[in-house]
Amino acid sequence: MSTIAFVGLGHMGGPMAANLVKAGYAVRGFDLSADSLDLAGNNGVTTVASIDEAVSGADLVITMLPAGKHVLAVWQELVSVVPPGTLLIDCSTIDMDSARKAHALAEAHGSPALDAPVSGGTGGAAAGTLTFMVGGDAAVFAGAKAVFEAMGKRIIHCGDASAGQAAKICNNMILGISMIAVGEAFVLGERLGLTHQALFDVASVSSGQCWSLTTYCPVPGPVPTSPANREYEPGFAAALMLKDLMLSQAAAKDTGAATPLGAKAAALYQRFADEGFGDKDFSAIITMLRDKAGA
Numbered sequence: 001m002s003t004i005a006f007v008g009l010g011h012m013g014g015p016m017a018a019n020l021v022k023a024g025y026a027v028r029g030f031d032l033s034a035d036s037l038d039l040a041g042n043n044g045v046t047t048v049a050s051i052d053e054a055v056s057g058a059d060l061v062i063t064m065l066p067a068g069k070h071v072l073a074v075w076q077e078l079v080s081v082v083p084p085g086t087l088l089i090d091c092s093t094i095d096m097d098s099a100r101k102a103h104a105l106a107e108a109h110g111s112p113a114l115d116a117p118v119s120g121g122t123g124g125a126a127a128g129t130l131t132f133m134v135g136g137d138a139a140v141f142a143g144a145k146a147v148f149e150a151m152g153k154r155i156i157h158c159g160d161a162s163a164g165q166a167a168k169i170c171n172n173m174i175l176g177i178s179m180i181a182v183g184e185a186f187v188l189g190e191r192l193g194l195t196h197q198a199l200f201d202v203a204s205v206s207s208g209q210c211w212s213l214t215t216y217c218p219v220p221g222p223v224p225t226s227p228a229n230r231e232y233e234p235g236f237a238a239a240l241m242l243k244d245l246m247l248s249q250a251a252a253k254d255t256g257a258a259t260p261l262g263a264k265a266a267a268l269y270q271r272f273a274d275e276g277f278g279d280k281d282f283s284a285i286i287t288m289l290r291d292k293a294g295a
Protein backbone atom coordinates (compact mmCIF):
# COMPACT_ATOMS: atom_id res chain seq x y z
CA MET A 1 0.00 0.00 0.00
CA SER A 2 1.40 3.40 -0.91
CA THR A 3 2.58 6.19 1.31
CA ILE A 4 0.78 9.51 0.88
CA ALA A 5 2.04 12.95 1.92
CA PHE A 6 -0.90 15.20 2.88
CA VAL A 7 -0.40 18.97 3.18
CA GLY A 8 -3.27 21.01 4.70
CA LEU A 9 -5.08 19.16 7.50
CA GLY A 10 -7.90 21.65 8.16
CA HIS A 11 -11.67 21.15 8.25
CA MET A 12 -11.60 19.17 5.00
CA GLY A 13 -8.04 17.86 4.78
CA GLY A 14 -8.05 16.47 8.35
CA PRO A 15 -10.96 14.04 7.87
CA MET A 16 -9.85 13.21 4.30
CA ALA A 17 -6.41 12.19 5.59
CA ALA A 18 -8.10 10.18 8.37
CA ASN A 19 -10.10 8.24 5.77
CA LEU A 20 -6.92 7.43 3.84
CA VAL A 21 -5.49 5.98 7.05
CA LYS A 22 -8.68 3.93 7.57
CA ALA A 23 -8.30 2.58 4.03
CA GLY A 24 -4.82 1.32 4.92
CA TYR A 25 -2.56 4.00 3.44
CA ALA A 26 0.42 5.30 5.40
CA VAL A 27 -0.21 9.06 5.59
CA ARG A 28 2.45 11.63 6.46
CA GLY A 29 0.72 14.92 7.24
CA PHE A 30 1.89 18.53 7.51
CA ASP A 31 0.00 21.70 8.43
CA LEU A 32 1.08 25.11 9.73
CA SER A 33 -1.47 24.81 12.55
CA ALA A 34 -0.47 22.84 15.66
CA ASP A 35 -4.15 22.13 16.45
CA SER A 36 -4.75 20.59 13.02
CA LEU A 37 -1.61 18.47 13.40
CA ASP A 38 -2.73 17.23 16.84
CA LEU A 39 -6.17 16.26 15.56
CA ALA A 40 -4.72 14.46 12.54
CA GLY A 41 -2.24 12.66 14.79
CA ASN A 42 -5.13 11.36 16.91
CA ASN A 43 -6.64 9.92 13.72
CA GLY A 44 -3.61 7.86 12.79
CA VAL A 45 -1.78 10.35 10.53
CA THR A 46 1.98 10.46 11.04
CA THR A 47 2.47 14.18 11.65
CA VAL A 48 5.70 15.88 10.67
CA ALA A 49 7.22 19.34 11.02
CA SER A 50 7.85 20.28 7.37
CA ILE A 51 6.85 19.62 3.78
CA ASP A 52 10.30 18.16 3.20
CA GLU A 53 9.67 15.56 5.93
CA ALA A 54 6.14 14.84 4.73
CA VAL A 55 7.23 13.88 1.22
CA SER A 56 10.09 11.67 2.34
CA GLY A 57 9.29 8.20 0.96
CA ALA A 58 5.87 9.30 -0.33
CA ASP A 59 4.51 7.88 -3.59
CA LEU A 60 2.11 10.76 -4.06
CA VAL A 61 1.26 14.12 -2.48
CA ILE A 62 -2.17 15.61 -1.80
CA THR A 63 -2.70 19.30 -0.97
CA MET A 64 -5.89 20.70 0.60
CA LEU A 65 -5.29 24.41 1.17
CA PRO A 66 -7.36 27.61 1.42
CA ALA A 67 -6.69 29.32 -1.95
CA GLY A 68 -4.56 29.53 -5.09
CA LYS A 69 -1.70 31.48 -3.50
CA HIS A 70 -1.25 28.82 -0.81
CA VAL A 71 -1.33 26.02 -3.39
CA LEU A 72 1.25 27.70 -5.62
CA ALA A 73 3.58 28.41 -2.68
CA VAL A 74 3.35 24.79 -1.49
CA TRP A 75 3.68 23.27 -4.98
CA GLN A 76 6.74 25.48 -5.62
CA GLU A 77 8.29 23.90 -2.54
CA LEU A 78 7.08 20.42 -3.47
CA VAL A 79 8.76 20.44 -6.87
CA SER A 80 12.03 21.36 -5.19
CA VAL A 81 11.90 18.31 -2.88
CA VAL A 82 10.00 15.43 -4.54
CA PRO A 83 11.68 13.18 -7.10
CA PRO A 84 10.36 13.75 -10.67
CA GLY A 85 7.54 11.30 -11.36
CA THR A 86 5.90 11.75 -7.95
CA LEU A 87 2.17 12.31 -8.48
CA LEU A 88 0.88 15.67 -7.18
CA ILE A 89 -2.85 16.10 -6.50
CA ASP A 90 -4.51 19.34 -5.42
CA CYS A 91 -8.00 19.03 -3.88
CA SER A 92 -8.40 22.71 -2.90
CA THR A 93 -10.93 24.98 -4.61
CA ILE A 94 -8.80 27.57 -6.42
CA ASP A 95 -8.88 30.01 -9.33
CA MET A 96 -8.32 28.75 -12.87
CA ASP A 97 -5.08 30.68 -13.35
CA SER A 98 -3.46 29.17 -10.23
CA ALA A 99 -4.73 25.70 -11.21
CA ARG A 100 -3.03 26.02 -14.62
CA LYS A 101 0.17 27.34 -13.01
CA ALA A 102 0.23 24.41 -10.57
CA HIS A 103 -0.04 21.94 -13.47
CA ALA A 104 2.74 23.81 -15.29
CA LEU A 105 5.02 23.60 -12.24
CA ALA A 106 4.48 19.84 -12.06
CA GLU A 107 4.99 19.35 -15.78
CA ALA A 108 8.26 21.32 -15.77
CA HIS A 109 9.44 19.09 -12.91
CA GLY A 110 8.45 15.88 -14.72
CA SER A 111 5.66 14.98 -12.29
CA PRO A 112 2.11 13.95 -13.24
CA ALA A 113 -0.56 16.14 -11.66
CA LEU A 114 -4.31 16.21 -11.09
CA ASP A 115 -6.64 19.00 -9.95
CA ALA A 116 -9.35 17.32 -7.90
CA PRO A 117 -11.61 19.74 -6.02
CA VAL A 118 -14.44 18.29 -3.98
CA SER A 119 -18.09 18.78 -3.22
CA GLY A 120 -19.83 17.48 -0.12
CA GLY A 121 -18.51 19.70 2.66
CA THR A 122 -17.10 18.73 6.02
CA GLY A 123 -19.84 16.12 6.53
CA GLY A 124 -18.89 14.41 3.27
CA ALA A 125 -15.20 14.64 4.14
CA ALA A 126 -15.82 12.91 7.50
CA ALA A 127 -18.14 10.27 6.05
CA GLY A 128 -15.88 9.56 3.04
CA THR A 129 -18.71 10.44 0.64
CA LEU A 130 -17.16 13.41 -1.21
CA THR A 131 -17.62 13.96 -4.93
CA PHE A 132 -14.27 14.47 -6.68
CA MET A 133 -14.15 16.35 -9.99
CA VAL A 134 -10.83 15.65 -11.55
CA GLY A 135 -8.77 17.30 -14.28
CA GLY A 136 -5.64 15.82 -15.85
CA ASP A 137 -4.37 13.00 -18.02
CA ALA A 138 -6.85 10.08 -18.24
CA ALA A 139 -4.21 7.42 -17.49
CA VAL A 140 -2.97 9.34 -14.45
CA PHE A 141 -6.59 9.66 -13.28
CA ALA A 142 -7.16 5.91 -13.70
CA GLY A 143 -4.03 5.16 -11.66
CA ALA A 144 -5.13 7.44 -8.82
CA LYS A 145 -8.81 6.46 -8.69
CA ALA A 146 -8.43 4.09 -5.71
CA VAL A 147 -7.00 6.93 -3.63
CA PHE A 148 -10.03 9.12 -4.36
CA GLU A 149 -12.34 6.19 -3.61
CA ALA A 150 -10.92 6.01 -0.10
CA MET A 151 -12.22 9.56 0.50
CA GLY A 152 -15.26 9.84 -1.76
CA LYS A 153 -18.21 8.17 -3.37
CA ARG A 154 -18.45 9.76 -6.83
CA ILE A 155 -15.22 10.25 -8.75
CA ILE A 156 -15.64 12.07 -12.07
CA HIS A 157 -12.95 12.67 -14.66
CA CYS A 158 -13.88 16.05 -16.17
CA GLY A 159 -11.15 16.39 -18.81
CA ASP A 160 -7.58 17.66 -19.13
CA ALA A 161 -5.59 19.81 -16.70
CA SER A 162 -7.76 22.20 -14.62
CA ALA A 163 -11.09 20.79 -15.93
CA GLY A 164 -11.93 19.62 -12.39
CA GLN A 165 -11.51 23.15 -11.11
CA ALA A 166 -13.67 24.48 -13.95
CA ALA A 167 -16.45 22.01 -13.05
CA LYS A 168 -16.28 22.99 -9.38
CA ILE A 169 -16.51 26.70 -10.15
CA CYS A 170 -19.48 26.22 -12.52
CA ASN A 171 -21.31 23.87 -10.13
CA ASN A 172 -20.97 26.24 -7.18
CA MET A 173 -22.17 29.18 -9.27
CA ILE A 174 -25.38 27.19 -9.90
CA LEU A 175 -25.58 26.48 -6.16
CA GLY A 176 -25.19 30.12 -5.10
CA ILE A 177 -27.78 31.32 -7.61
CA SER A 178 -30.23 28.53 -6.83
CA MET A 179 -30.05 29.12 -3.06
CA ILE A 180 -30.97 32.77 -3.60
CA ALA A 181 -33.80 31.73 -5.95
CA VAL A 182 -35.21 29.30 -3.38
CA GLY A 183 -34.86 31.89 -0.60
CA GLU A 184 -36.70 34.50 -2.68
CA ALA A 185 -39.53 32.06 -3.37
CA PHE A 186 -40.00 31.29 0.34
CA VAL A 187 -39.98 35.01 1.21
CA LEU A 188 -42.53 35.78 -1.50
CA GLY A 189 -44.61 32.79 -0.35
CA GLU A 190 -44.59 34.16 3.21
CA ARG A 191 -45.93 37.50 1.93
CA LEU A 192 -48.63 35.62 0.04
CA GLY A 193 -49.69 33.69 3.13
CA LEU A 194 -48.33 30.35 1.90
CA THR A 195 -46.89 27.97 4.51
CA HIS A 196 -43.31 26.80 4.08
CA GLN A 197 -44.48 23.20 4.00
CA ALA A 198 -47.05 23.84 1.26
CA LEU A 199 -44.51 25.56 -0.97
CA PHE A 200 -42.00 22.79 -0.30
CA ASP A 201 -44.56 20.05 -1.04
CA VAL A 202 -45.36 21.64 -4.41
CA ALA A 203 -41.94 22.85 -5.56
CA SER A 204 -40.09 19.70 -4.47
CA VAL A 205 -42.14 17.64 -6.94
CA SER A 206 -42.57 20.37 -9.59
CA SER A 207 -40.35 22.31 -11.95
CA GLY A 208 -38.86 24.40 -9.11
CA GLN A 209 -37.18 21.29 -7.70
CA CYS A 210 -33.44 21.63 -6.99
CA TRP A 211 -30.81 20.58 -4.41
CA SER A 212 -31.03 23.94 -2.59
CA LEU A 213 -34.71 23.19 -1.96
CA THR A 214 -34.90 19.45 -1.41
CA THR A 215 -31.62 18.73 0.42
CA TYR A 216 -30.67 22.08 1.91
CA CYS A 217 -34.02 23.83 2.39
CA PRO A 218 -33.32 27.37 3.77
CA VAL A 219 -36.35 27.42 6.11
CA PRO A 220 -36.74 25.16 9.15
CA GLY A 221 -39.16 22.26 8.96
CA PRO A 222 -39.44 20.62 5.55
CA VAL A 223 -35.92 19.09 5.53
CA PRO A 224 -34.99 18.37 9.17
CA THR A 225 -31.27 17.93 8.42
CA SER A 226 -30.80 21.34 6.74
CA PRO A 227 -28.82 24.07 8.61
CA ALA A 228 -31.98 26.23 8.86
CA ASN A 229 -33.06 23.85 11.65
CA ARG A 230 -29.97 24.64 13.73
CA GLU A 231 -29.74 28.46 13.54
CA TYR A 232 -27.83 28.24 10.24
CA GLU A 233 -24.69 26.76 11.75
CA PRO A 234 -22.57 25.64 8.77
CA GLY A 235 -22.64 23.40 6.81
CA PHE A 236 -21.06 25.42 4.10
CA ALA A 237 -20.23 28.92 5.31
CA ALA A 238 -21.44 31.98 3.39
CA ALA A 239 -17.81 33.20 3.25
CA LEU A 240 -16.85 30.03 1.32
CA MET A 241 -19.80 30.49 -1.05
CA LEU A 242 -18.65 34.06 -1.63
CA LYS A 243 -15.12 32.81 -2.33
CA ASP A 244 -16.43 30.34 -4.92
CA LEU A 245 -18.70 32.92 -6.56
CA MET A 246 -15.74 35.29 -6.85
CA LEU A 247 -13.80 32.49 -8.59
CA SER A 248 -16.69 32.17 -11.06
CA GLN A 249 -16.64 35.90 -11.71
CA ALA A 250 -12.87 35.94 -12.27
CA ALA A 251 -13.28 33.05 -14.73
CA ALA A 252 -16.20 34.80 -16.46
CA LYS A 253 -14.13 37.97 -16.86
CA ASP A 254 -11.16 36.06 -18.28
CA THR A 255 -13.26 34.15 -20.79
CA GLY A 256 -15.83 36.83 -21.65
CA ALA A 257 -18.70 34.54 -20.54
CA ALA A 258 -21.90 36.36 -19.57
CA THR A 259 -22.94 35.39 -16.02
CA PRO A 260 -25.33 38.16 -14.92
CA LEU A 261 -26.99 36.02 -12.23
CA GLY A 262 -23.59 34.79 -11.02
CA ALA A 263 -22.53 38.44 -10.68
CA LYS A 264 -25.71 39.33 -8.76
CA ALA A 265 -25.30 36.30 -6.48
CA ALA A 266 -21.69 37.31 -5.77
CA ALA A 267 -22.84 40.87 -4.90
CA LEU A 268 -25.57 39.57 -2.55
CA TYR A 269 -23.19 37.19 -0.76
CA GLN A 270 -20.63 40.01 -0.51
CA ARG A 271 -23.24 42.18 1.20
CA PHE A 272 -24.21 39.32 3.52
CA ALA A 273 -20.56 38.79 4.49
CA ASP A 274 -19.99 42.56 4.92
CA GLU A 275 -22.94 42.64 7.33
CA GLY A 276 -21.07 40.13 9.51
CA PHE A 277 -22.72 36.84 8.53
CA GLY A 278 -19.84 35.18 6.63
CA ASP A 279 -19.60 32.44 9.22
CA LYS A 280 -23.29 31.51 8.98
CA ASP A 281 -24.37 28.76 6.62
CA PHE A 282 -24.83 30.09 3.08
CA SER A 283 -28.55 29.20 3.18
CA ALA A 284 -28.96 31.96 5.80
CA ILE A 285 -28.95 34.45 2.89
CA ILE A 286 -32.76 34.08 3.13
CA THR A 287 -32.69 36.15 6.34
CA MET A 288 -31.17 39.09 4.44
CA LEU A 289 -33.70 38.69 1.64
CA ARG A 290 -36.53 38.62 4.19
CA ASP A 291 -35.29 41.64 6.16
CA LYS A 292 -34.43 43.76 3.17
CA ALA A 293 -37.06 42.77 0.64
CA GLY A 294 -36.75 44.98 -2.40
CA ALA A 295 -33.56 46.70 -1.15
Ligand code: NAD
Nearest residue numbers: 008009010011012013031032033036065066092093121122
Ligand atom coordinates in the same frame (compact mmCIF):
# COMPACT_ATOMS: atom_id res chain seq x y z
P1 NAD B 1 -9.20 25.20 6.41
O1 NAD B 1 -8.84 26.63 6.52
O2 NAD B 1 -9.95 24.54 7.51
O3 NAD B 1 -7.90 24.32 6.13
C1 NAD B 1 -6.80 24.74 5.38
C2 NAD B 1 -5.55 24.31 6.13
O4 NAD B 1 -4.40 24.63 5.34
C3 NAD B 1 -5.38 25.01 7.47
O5 NAD B 1 -5.30 24.04 8.51
C4 NAD B 1 -4.07 25.78 7.31
O6 NAD B 1 -3.30 25.85 8.50
C5 NAD B 1 -3.38 24.96 6.24
N1 NAD B 1 -2.32 25.68 5.54
C6 NAD B 1 -2.38 26.91 4.96
N2 NAD B 1 -1.20 27.20 4.36
C7 NAD B 1 -0.39 26.12 4.56
C8 NAD B 1 0.94 25.81 4.20
N3 NAD B 1 1.70 26.67 3.52
N4 NAD B 1 1.44 24.61 4.58
C9 NAD B 1 0.69 23.73 5.29
N5 NAD B 1 -0.58 23.97 5.66
C10 NAD B 1 -1.11 25.15 5.31
O7 NAD B 1 -10.02 25.08 5.03
P2 NAD B 1 -10.98 23.87 4.58
O8 NAD B 1 -12.40 24.17 4.99
O9 NAD B 1 -10.34 22.58 4.98
O10 NAD B 1 -10.94 24.07 3.00
C11 NAD B 1 -9.81 23.63 2.23
C12 NAD B 1 -10.15 23.80 0.76
O11 NAD B 1 -11.31 23.01 0.45
C13 NAD B 1 -10.50 25.24 0.35
O12 NAD B 1 -9.95 25.50 -0.91
C14 NAD B 1 -12.03 25.24 0.33
O13 NAD B 1 -12.55 26.21 -0.57
C15 NAD B 1 -12.31 23.83 -0.16
N6 NAD B 1 -13.63 23.31 0.23
C16 NAD B 1 -14.09 23.49 1.49
C17 NAD B 1 -15.35 22.98 1.83
C18 NAD B 1 -15.90 23.16 3.23
O14 NAD B 1 -17.10 22.90 3.44
N7 NAD B 1 -15.09 23.57 4.20
C19 NAD B 1 -16.10 22.27 0.89
C20 NAD B 1 -15.57 22.05 -0.40
C21 NAD B 1 -14.32 22.59 -0.71
